[in-house]
Amino acid sequence: MSTKPPSHHLASMSLSVMDLFQSCRPASMQLNNVSWTQPKAQSAFLSGLNLEIKAGELLTIVGPNGSGKTSLLRCLYRMNPPDQGEVLLDNQSIWSLSAKQCAKRIATVLQDAGHAIGLSVFEMVEIGLTPKSLSWKSSKEDRQIVDKALAALDVLSLKERRFETLSGGEKQRVMIARALAQQPDVLILDEPTNHLDIRHQLEVLELLNQLPCTVIVSLHDLSLAASYADRILIMQAGQIIDCAPPLEALTKEQIRNVFSVESVTHTQPNTPRPSYSFHLETEKEQA
Ligand SMILES: Nc1ncnc2c1ncn2[C@@H]1O[C@H](COP(=O)(O)OP(=O)(O)OP(=O)(O)O)[C@@H](O)[C@H]1O
Numbered sequence: 001m002s003t004k005p006p007s008h009h010l011a012s013m014s015l016s017v018m019d020l021f022q023s024c025r026p027a028s029m030q031l032n033n034v035s036w037t038q039p040k041a042q043s044a045f046l047s048g049l050n051l052e053i054k055a056g057e058l059l060t061i062v063g064p065n066g067s068g069k070t071s072l073l074r075c076l077y078r079m080n081p082p083d084q085g086e087v088l089l090d091n092q093s094i095w096s097l098s099a100k101q102c103a104k105r106i107a108t109v110l111q112d113a114g115h116a117i118g119l120s121v122f123e124m125v126e127i128g129l130t131p132k133s134l135s136w137k138s139s140k141e142d143r144q145i146v147d148k149a150l151a152a153l154d155v156l157s158l159k160e161r162r163f164e165t166l167s168g169g170e171k172q173r174v175m176i177a178r179a180l181a182q183q184p185d186v187l188i189l190d191e192p193t194n195h196l197d198i199r200h201q202l203e204v205l206e207l208l209n210q211l212p213c214t215v216i217v218s219l220h221d222l223s224l225a226a227s228y229a230d231r232i233l234i235m236q237a238g239q240i241i242d243c244a245p246p247l248e249a250l251t252k253e254q255i256r257n258v259f260s261v262e263s264v265t266h267t268q269p270n271t272p273r274p275s276y277s278f279h280l281e282t283e284k285e286q287a
Pocket residue numbers: 038039045063064065066067068069070071072
């Protein structure tokens with residue numbers, strides 16, 4: 001028997017949003033010996049990174065503040081040019097593709113939920129159609145795509161509102177809808193659950209889990225990361241410390257070493273998906 005809570009909204013939204021992915025060709029991505037140096041820094045922050053992301057995989061990226069999650073994601077979506085090594089999308093260097101060719105296959109949801117003065121929610125999401133659109137004027141089919149993406153993120157009722165009047169969580173959901181409207185083969189999201197209430201956090205991860213495209217998502221919540229990931233990648237000080245299925249990657253020792261907290265892992269029967277509780281080391285434990 002399923003342990004998931006009933007979600008009528010989720011069931012209907014996933015049905016229609018899956019239409020958008022009918023011609024999705026999930027892509028693999030690869031980092032080969034990638035190094036990247038922060039502007040004005042003396043030495044590389046990301047250094048010699050190697051990683052293979054399988055087509056259709058859901059990879060979550062975790063790590064403390066400043067460990068390099070965003071920097072790594074920027075390398076993957078053709079924002080940070082590596083000083084050394086290569087980033088491949090289906091075995092082709094992303095730097096041999098134009099920005100537009102890349103945007104046809106990779107969609108991003110960034111930490112700072114978009115700025116737009118005067119655009120409606122509908123128009124914000126319509127921008128997601130740009131890389132693939134053949135004409136300036138949106139067709140009936142384009143408008144249906146936008147509506148389906150808005151419905152999937154539970155923001156269809158806001159479509160006439162001006163984007164800048166939305167709450168932080170509503171803006172975040174609109175930006176995820178825009179990425180879905182782009183119908184990508186790879187979806188990269190940088191902390192997409194920031195600002196979201198717990199129900200919408202779970203719904204977003206559940207939705208990402210059902211998408212056929214490759215999904216790469218950074219998260220601070222280790223339980224959420226472990227609940228849905230095929231593999232978890234752990235960053236620390238610009239290095240990939242581990243990349244493995246949740247129970248293998250997030251051991252008590254690993255969590256202590258990387259996040260400097262003590263943890264208790266809670267597992268449930270019939271599921272490989274753990275959750276965690278945390279506490280700071282007590283003086284008694286230190287002794
Ligand atoms: N363009 C830049 N110029 C200078 N320093 C940078 C730049 N981009 C990133 N950094 C630095 O690189 C380090 C890694 O930053 P990054 O944003 O990748 O970390 P993160 O793991 O995503 O952090 P957080 O969890 O706080 O979002 C930080 O110390 C940051 O200040």
